[in-house]
Amino acid sequence: DAMVIQNPRYQVTQFGKPVTLSCSQTLNHNVMYWYQQKSSQAPKLLFHYYDKDFNNEADTPDNFQSRRPNTSFCFLDIRSPGLGDAAMYLCATSRDFYEQYFGPGTRLTVT
Amino acid sequence: GQQLNQSPQSMFIQEGEDVSMNCTSSSIFNTWLWYKQDPGEGPVLLIALYKAGELTSNGRLTAQFGITRKDSFLNISASIPSDVGIYFCAGLLGGSQGNLIFGKGTKLSVKP
Numbered sequence: 001d002a003m004v005i006q007n008p009r010y011q012v013t014q015f016g017k018p019v020t021l022s023c024s025q026t027l028n029h030n031v032m033y034w035y036q037q038k039s040s041q042a043p044k045l046l047f048h049y050y051d052k053d054f055n056n057e058a059d060t061p062d063n064f065q066s067r068r069p070n071t072s073f074c075f076l077d078i079r080s081p082g083l084g085d086a087a088m089y090l091c092a093t094s095r096d097f098y099e100q101y102f103g104p105g106t107r108l109t110v111t
Numbered sequence: 112g113q114q115l116n117q118s119p120q121s122m123f124i125q126e127g128e129d130v131s132m133n134c135t136s137s138s139i140f141n142t143w144l145w146y147k148q149d150p151g152e153g154p155v156l157l158i159a160l161y162k163a164g165e166l167t168s169n170g171r172l173t174a175q176f177g178i179t180r181k182d183s184f185l186n187i188s189a190s191i192p193s194d195v196g197i198y199f200c201a202g203l204l205g206g207s208q209g210n211l212i213f214g215k216g217t218k219l220s221v222k223p
Contacts, residue, residue, distance in 0.1 A: 004153075006153075031209055033209065041215075042199060042213035042214065042215055042216060043154070043211075043213060045210055045211065048208070048209055050208070050209075055208060057210075088151075090153050090154070092153075094209060097203065097207070097208060097209040098142070098159075099142070099144055099156055099159040100144070100156070100209070100211060101156060102146075102153035102154045102155070102156075103153050104152050104153045105151070105152065105153045107151065
């Protein structure tokens with residue numbers, strides 16, 4: 001089945017230690033998104049790639065970066081995680097800007 | 112910024128009952144999406160709506176794109192225990208480049 005895959009599902013990192021989360025998709029969608037979701041809240045868009053074009057949301061901290069080496073893969077890098085960055089990180093994909101399909105998420109814990 | 116008002120915030124219902132939830136906004140949307148999220152998982156797309164007045168079903172779920180393009184509702188008929196979860200509405204504004212505006216979610220609990 002075509003899908004969005006996120007690895008790892010659970011990630012523990014230390015305060016200030018860089019961490020990378022990964023996302024891959026078999027849907028061949030040209031747009032990939034990263035969201036942050038905190039407990040009891042709706043997902044919040046961090047940035048997206050439209051093909052190779054990177055689009056950052058205005059309020060996304062500089063601490064968050066992303067890479068998309070090819071159509072199928074996208075990475076979220078958190079350069080110096082703080083306690084406030086503990087959250088569920090969701091990857092989503094879409095064909096152009098139509099309906100978005102989410103992966104299962106990576107739960108990040110910062111100790 | 113843009114906001115979606117989703118209600119109710121939570122529902123406690125008996126198995127077999129029908130459920131209705133809705134989202135309203137002061138803005139006009141081009142697309143309405145309904146998602147279900149289980150604990151510890153990503154949102155799963157239930158229904159996508161693209162035209163004002165459109166009524167779409169997916170099994171026991173039915174959703175409609177309001178005629179004014181400012182609202183949408185989701186109905187679940189004959190609820191079952193696995194319907195438990197958080198339901199989010201999400202809208203796309205014209206020219207928004209994929210920035211989904213989410214409602215705050217409706218938490219559904221079903222008593223067997």
